[in-house]
Each structure stands twice: as structure tokens, then as C-alpha cells.
Amino acid sequence: MSKGGVAVAAAVIVAAAVVAVAVLVSGRGEGRGDASPGPATVTFTPVADTYVDKRTPATNYGTSPLLGADGSPVKRMFLRFGVSGLTGTVSSARLRVHTGDVPGSGSDDGGTFRSTSDHTWSETGVTWRNQPALDGAALGSIGAVRRGEWYEIDVTSYVRGDGAFGFGVTSASGNGVDYDSRESGATAPQLVVTTGGPSGTPAPTPSTDDPVLVGAGDIATSGSGDGATAKLLDDIPGTVFTTGDDAYPDGSADDFADFYAPTWGRHKARTRPVPGNHEYRTTGAAGYFGYFGPAAGEPGKGYYSYDLGDWHVVALNSNCSEVGGCDAGSPQEQWLRSDLAASAKPCTIAYWHHPRFTSGANHAPDRSVGPLVRALYDNDAEVVVTGHNHQYERFAPMNPRGGLDEARGIRHFVVGTGGATFYGFGTIQPNSEVRDSDTFGVLKLTLHPGSYTWEFVPQAGKTFTDDGTTSCH
Helix, strand or coil, X not given: CCCCCCCCEEEEEEECCEEEEEEEEECCCCCCCCCCCCCEEEEECCCEEEEEECCCCCCCCCCCCEEEEEECCEEEEEEEEEECCCCCCEEEEEEEEEECCCCCCCECCCEEEEEECCCCCCCCCCXXXXXXXXXXXXXXXXXXXCCCCEEEEECCCCCXXXXXXXXXXECCCCCCEEEECHHHCXXXXXXXXXXXXXXXXXXXXXXXXXXXXXXXXXXXXXCCCHHHHHHHHHCCCCEEEECCCCECCCCCHHHHHHHHCCCHHHHHHHEECCCCCHHHHCXXXXXXXXXXXXXXXXXXXXXXXXXXXXXXXXECCCCHHHCCCCCCCCHHHHHHHHHHHHCCCCEEEEECCCCCCCCECCCCCCHXXXXXXXXXXXXXXXXXXXXXXXXXXXXXXXXXXXXECCCCCEEEEEECCXXXXXXXXXXXXXXXXXXXCCCCEEEEEEEECCEEEEEEEECCCCCCCEEEEEECC
């Protein structure tokens, strides 16, 4: 969902007998509607939209104020846009839809969006019997949706310039979704296209001064590798995170004093931690909260958030039984949704201890944190970092069910490489891309405006590393 204000100047574009309403808005840091090169955004409303219902195969719903997608009874919705007048290379295209503000419009599945090649269907003529073929690429899926809210899909891979663009939406859920149609006015679907200036204008180069978030989990114990990873932090500026099990074996005040303080403790002033299960071997994680103080969040909760540059950072407590649960409606899940909704930052990262997805042999994927992942996905978060299994693993972007989702998916990292004895891998989970289980190290995340770069930095003498860059949603 869009997280910034929009400066609007209306323009009517007529092209190939297709009328689309275009709204020019300024790019970040650029002037409004002037002739200078730079980012510009144009918002198009559909030239046609409708849905079809298998139960009524001869009925047309082209004038309906709502568009339905359902698995039982089966409904499919279709949208078509005419794009014209773009003056530069497309850098971003987002399809935005708004759920109806009526009972029953929300759903546990906001649908899967595909491109369609048929751009000739008539809004007032299409029915189940003559519906367009769902013959294009899957562009992404929307998870659970609530009534009366905006949601969006990244369709940059499909919308590359002027032309006609069709979309078909399906849902496998029996709890179908209803989106507002173009007859709804201000909440009609939108295709928001951003160009980066005249063709050939290079994209901005990320600054070397962009904030850095660096850390790992499963850190300090007698005879561990935490000394080696602390030396890595000595040479990496930025904010330090931990993903729990910071001090073994019990997270007591003595464990923090004896093991954590001599190594990672020298970076305490710039550390934003989260607790692991070993911290709660001491009642109420008293040793952990006592050591880190206010930086660890409120005792009894241990979840909090902060901002770094253009990024919103959320530190969560995955010791669910200690904080009233992590299920939907729990205090932490409700706090998380409110916190994300209030954030004005365009990019989001979260970290905690127990991984939702992992191929580790010692600890299985933890389903109890699933509602936290769902809340982050619903709010277009980019990254989740966890620990618990003493190894490194990187996953491709995924939806909350673990399915590949290049459009909106969250990239998950397991970084239990802070110093504790290594664990092995078991069954390799779907979408696991990179794994290592014999190298201590830290994950360095450089948080650029609109993108992030990751780099696994290994201990001295080791050669394993992993790096890459991904744009924000």
C-alpha cells in the first residue's frame, strides 16, 4: 500500500478510442509537473472492469459497484487499462485495489493476479461463457484482506510502457473477496506507473552513507565463536541487531557478564536486541532485560520498533507463550498491525528468534509465528531475519504459506551464526536458496532508499559468503 502523500494534477488522455484518467504526481524530491527530468508517476483508472460467476453463466456484471473473486461459488474478476503518454522508462508499476466497505468484503485470500492477453472484451458483454482466458503470467497474490482498505500488486514485469494491459483475478478460498469497481469513483482500481525520467536516464546510485543493520543470533557461550564475530562488528559501522539466544546457557545476569559482555558487549550502545528461548530460562528473561535496559523494549513484552533512513525496523518476541501468544488477535500481533499501519516508511524489515521457515535439523519451522509473518506480508514488508538454528540460510521471497512470491514475497534469513556450536541441515525446505553450517559470521544489511543489499560477512579465515540486492515493494 502507498505510504506517502500524493500531489495531484488531473489530465485526460484519449488514445485508440480508450479514455483513461491520468493523475500526475511528483517523484520524491522533484518539482511538481515541470519539464525537468526525474521520477514522475501517472495513475490510470480502468477502461473496463467486471466479474463473472459460474452459477449464472449468461449474466453480465459490468455495472456492479463490486468485483468478486471466490473459490466457492467460483467467481473471477477482470480489469483492463489503457496506458498512454508515458515520457520515460518505466521504473515501477503497481496495481492497487480497494476492498469494499461493506460486510463480507474482507477475506482470508485477496486473490491471485495474472496478466491476460485478450484486450477486446466488453465490460457490458462479458459473461462466464465468453470470459477472457487467464493465459498470462502470475504477477502475485494478496493474502488476508480487511474491508475498506487499499492493497497492491507489483506489476512492473508486465507494464513496461504505453499499451493495453489486462488482469484476471482468481481465489481458491470459499471466503471470497470483493473489491470496489470503477463505478465506485474515488476507490476505483488504479494502475500507478512511475517513470524514472527520459529514456536512458540512469537510476540513482545508492549512497555509501545509507544506514547499515548488522548482526546475528545464537551468540555468546564459553569457548564459542562470538569473539570472532565481535571482531567483524568492530569494522562494520551501523546498528547492531541480535536474533536471540544472546547469552548461554540461561540468559542470566552472570551469563551476560561472563560471556556476552567481553565480546559483543563492546557494541552494546548501538545494539537493538531480541530475546531467544535461552533468555527465558531465567524467569521473565530478567537477565536479558536487566542487561540491555530500555534498548530491549518493555519487560514482559520485548517487542518494539524504530526507523533507519527510509526503513521501518520491527523487533519482535517469538517466545509466544511468554507474551500472551503470537496468534491473530494476540496483544503482540495487534500491536504489530497497528505499528505497521502507522509507519510512513516505504520499506520494512523485522527480526526475531524462532524461524517460520528453516531447513535446520535441530529445530523445525515454527508455525506459531505465522500470524506475525502474515501481518508483515499484509503490510508489504521486505525482510525477516531469525536465528534459533545455528547456521545460515537464505530463502527466496515467499508468501506466508511458503510459496514463491516474487511480486510481494518476504525474503527470510536464518542467521544463527553468532558464535554457538553449529547445527546440521535436515530436509531442505522449498525456496531455500543458500545454506552454510560451518562458518561463524554476521549478516550486513545496507538499507538504501527503495532497496536493500545483503552480505554475509564470514569470520576471519573462512571463505563462505552470500550477497545480493533486492528492491522494496
